[in-house]
Amino acid sequence: MAKAVESDPGSGGSDVPRLSLDSIRESLIRQEDTIVFSLIERAKFPLNSPAFEESRCLDSGNSSSLTEFFVREIEILQAKVGRYENPEENPFFLENIPHSVFPTHKYPPILHTKAVSVNINKRIWDVYFKELLPLLVKPGDDGDYPSTAASDLACLQALSRRIHYGKFVAEVKFRDAPQDYEPAIRAQDKEALMKLLTFEKVEEMVKRRVQKKAETFGQEVKCVSGDEKNYKVDPLLVSRIYGEWLIPLTKVVEVEYLLRRLD
Numbered sequence: 001m002a003k004a005v006e007s008d009p010g011s012g013g014s015d016v017p018r019l020s021l022d023s024i025r026e027s028l029i030r031q032e033d034t035i036v037f038s039l040i041e042r043a044k045f046p047l048n049s050p051a052f053e054e055s056r057c058l059d060s061g062n063s064s065s066l067t068e069f070f071v072r073e074i075e076i077l078q079a080k081v082g083r084y085e086n087p088e089e090n091p092f093f094l095e096n097i098p099h100s101v102f103p104t105h106k107y108p109p110i111l112h113t114k115a116v117s118v119n120i121n122k123r124i125w126d127v128y129f130k131e132l133l134p135l136l137v138k139p140g141d142d143g144d145y146p147s148t149a150a151s152d153l154a155c156l157q158a159l160s161r162r163i164h165y166g167k168f169v170a171e172v173k174f175r176d177a178p179q180d181y182e183p184a185i186r187a188q189d190k191e192a193l194m195k196l197l198t199f200e201k202v203e204e205m206v207k208r209r210v211q212k213k214a215e216t217f218g219q220e221v222k223c224v225s226g227d228e229k230n231y232k233v234d235p236l237l238v239s240r241i242y243g244e245w246l247i248p249l250t251k252v253v254e255v256e257y258l259l260r261r262l263d
C-alpha cells in the first residue's frame with residue numbers, strides 16, 4: 001500500500017509524523033486497486049449463501065456460519081502476528097482478539113487516542129452480505145464454501161481498511177483547519193461536520209476512476225481483436241459500490257472520529 005505517513009525532514013531528525021491530504025488520498029487511490037481486484041476475484045464464485053447464512057458447524061457449541069467461523073479464526077491468527085497493532089486495520093470480531101506473540105512494529109502515533117477505536121465493521125459486514133454481494137455475483141450454489149469464504153475475507157478486509165482510513169483523512173483535515181472543525185465538534189453537530197469534510201468533485205473523480213480501473217483490470221483478454229468487450233464485473237457496478245457504500249461509510253467514520261477528536 002502507498003505510504004501516507006512520512007517523517008518531517010524539518011523536525012531535526014525526530015520521527016514526527018507528517019500528514020498531507022494529498023498523501024492520504026494517494027493511499028486511497030492505491031487501495032482502489034486492491035478493492036477492484038478483490039471484487040473481480042469474488043465474482044468467480046456464485047453467491048453461495050449457505051456459507052454465510054446458515055449455521056452448519058458440526059461442533060455443537062458453535063452456532064456461527066462457515067464464513068463467520070473462518071473470519072474469526074483468521075483474525076485470531078493474524079492478531080497473533082500483529083495485524084491489529086497497525087492502526088489501519090480493524091477486526092470484525094473485536095471480543096476475542098489476542099495480543100501479538102511477536103515483537104511488534106512501532107507505528108507512528110498519528111490518530112487521536114480517544115478516537116482511534118471507531119469501528120463500524122458490523123455495519124460493513126451487513127452491507128456486504130445483504131446489499132453488495134447479491135449485486136456483484138451470480139445467484140447459485142456450487143458448494144465451494146471454503147474458497148468463497150477466503151474470497152469474502154479478502155473483500156471484507158480491503159473494504160474495511162478503506163472505510164476506516166477515514167480516521168486518517170479526518171485527522172489530516174482537522175490538523176489542516178482546526179478552527180473550522182472545533183465549533184462543530186464542540187456542538188457535536190454531525191451535519192455540519194459532514195458538510196465540512198465533503199468534496200463532491202473528489203467523490204465524482206473517485207467514482208470515474210474506479211469505473212476505469214474495473215474496465216482495465218476486469219476486461220476479458222482475447223488474442224483476436226474484436227469490437228465487443230466483456231468485463232468480469234460490471235464497471236458501472238464498481239462505481240455504484242463506491243458511490244452508494246464505500247464513500248458514504250468512509251464519511252461516517254470521518255464524522256465519528258471527529259466527534260471524539262477533542263475528548
Ligand SMILES: O=C(O)C(=O)C[C@]1(C(=O)O)C=C[C@@H](O)C=C1
Nearest residue numbers: 169198199200202203206247250
Ligand atoms: O478525499 C477526501 O477528502 C475524503 O474525505 C475521502 C472521500 C472518499 O471517500 O473518497 C470522502 C469524502 C469526500 O467528499 C471525498 C472523498
